[in-house]
Amino acid sequence: MGQKGSSEQRDGSKTREDSSAADDNHKCRVCRFPLLVALSQLLLGVAVTVVAFLMLAISPSLLARETPHWAGIFMCVVAIVGFILYCVTYRPDERSTVQFIVKLLYFVFSTIGLVISVLVVAFAGYHHAQTSSFSCLTSAEACVCTLDPRDPIARTFTYEGVSDCQEITETLVLYHMLQIVLNLAQAFFCAVATFIMWKHRYQVFFSGLQIGSLQRWNKI
Template identity: 55%
Template sequence: MAAGKDKGNESAPEPKKEAKVGREESHNCCGCRFPLLIALLQLSLGVSVTVLSFIMAASCPSLLPRDTPYWAGICVSAVAVLGLILLCLPYQPDEKTMCQFVLKLLYFLLSALGLIICVTAVAFAAYHHSYITKFTCHMATDWCQCTMDSSDPLSRTFQYQNVSDCDSITGTMKLFVLLQMALNLLLALVCLASCFVMWKDRYQVFYVGQWFPGPAPNVARQQKV
């Protein structure tokens, strides 16, 4: 009887062990350990912004660096590579390893920086688009000269060198600027989502109020919101 009793006691903890294994396996999926979709979106959008910027620079070499925001695409692409590296790390609850904690913090800070850079790129593109719509252009040898107000002799003049005709500025370049606005805005939203996900991953539950001591220290309660 004693042997049977001991045998029954040994088999009792098995459900608890299976539950623990199930919880550990639940963290091994890509979505639980790190949002793979966000990192892939950052990489694809960052590469798209960079490629479009170099196409703009090749079609009109006189464009300023602020009008070809390859710097925004390269920055966010590097952040996405860091996110994919985080995806390959083994899961450690509560960031028990210093390497994982540092990489997560670095990814959060770089995503926040990428958000600021993308918003800046959107602002530059919107400013560029606002005065392209008001241009009055005429061709002179191998460059296109555009003015904001042709009736005002003191109006600001813009010169675009090494272009075939002015239609490439008022038409094609205007389309490129609109695409830059859309891509950088999407990229900013993805960076914002990555910051939120990393913040939520670190701080899942929020507590406010005071501790209410119970009859025993282990039964302390906390007000949740």
């Protein structure tokens, strides 16, 4: 009877192990943190960079805050750190110094990326509202724009290398709107990354019941 019971226990444990292994195989690895978040950050960073260089191709007179390629490049760096964190996290030794450093870098970079994305949204929103109100005239391979053409002392904005002012009043306005949407999405995923890491670090605690149960296990 004892041998039969022990064999049944071994069979039951093997069955549970097989079922758990099958469950692990069916889990979506792409959905695990931080792979999905880092992948979204990488795609958004590339999109922001491409749109920024398309904006810069309209006119070289555009300022750096109007073409936020720097925000997209930094987001790509954040995504690469997230990929490294994903690889480090699933190693057997999860309490290594390398993992701590990569987690800290990813948390800090995601926080900085959140701030940068919010700044880009503010800049893009301001320039979108400003460009939408422009009245432009073509002059010698340049587009001269003003907010109020009836005001003789109104500030003028000269965009060199522009042969058609519709590229400023229509295309550039569309690109500013795209930057607002893309950077809002970047800010969202950076906020998700920082929240998950903060929650995992500071909201994991042991209650008294759990401590007592651990002590009882140690006594046994």
